[in-house]
Amino acid sequence: MANTDQEFLEYVVKSLVDEPDAVVVERKVDEMGVLMTLKTAPADMGKIIGRSGNTAKAIRTLLRVVGMKNNARVNLKIEEPEGSMRPEMRSGDRVVSKSVDEAIDDLKI
Numbered sequence: 764m765a766n767t768d769q770e771f772l773e774y775v776v777k778s779l780v781d782e783p784d785a786v787v788v789e790r791k792v793d794e795m796g797v798l799m800t801l802k803t804a805p806a807d808m809g810k811i812i813g814r815s816g817n818t819a820k821a822i823r824t825l826l827r828v829v830g831m832k833n834n835a836r837v838n839l840k841i842e843e844p845e846g847s848m849r850p851e852m853r854s855g856d857r858v859v860s861k862s863v864d865e866a867i868d869d870l871k872i
Contacts, residue, residue, distance in 0.1 A: 767829060768797060768826060768829045768833065768837050771825070771826070771829050772788050772839070773786060773788050775822060776801060776803065779807075779811065779818070780803055780804065780807035781810075782807055785803055785804035785807070786801070786807075787802040787803075788800070795838075796830070796836030796837060797835050797836065797838065798838050801839060801842065802842045803844060808841075819841060822839060826838075826839055841864070
């Protein structure tokens with residue numbers, strides 16, 4: 764059961780989204796641990812991130828627990844879908860636009 768973490772992530776994410784068939788989870792193992800890359804339909808991205816990133820934080824926490832059980836460090840990368848739209852943030856007089864990964868990196872514990 765080497766891919767228990769991948770099966771767990773797929774189960775959780777597919778339970779949250781409207782288009783479960785569009786969910787793709789890739790798993791890579793290197794010296795840093797396990798990297799899970801998540802791709803979803805553009806319309807489902809908000810459901811995965813959640814308000815203030817709380818859903819993404821919760822998913823990451825659960826993956827860490829699954830990883831600890833299997834003596835592995837598990838990290839989650841959420842890829843921004845092609846053509847996704849997100850509001851731009853204003854910083855003073857200039858417009859600042861962040862990618863989903865940059866926003867998620869800001870939320871990391």
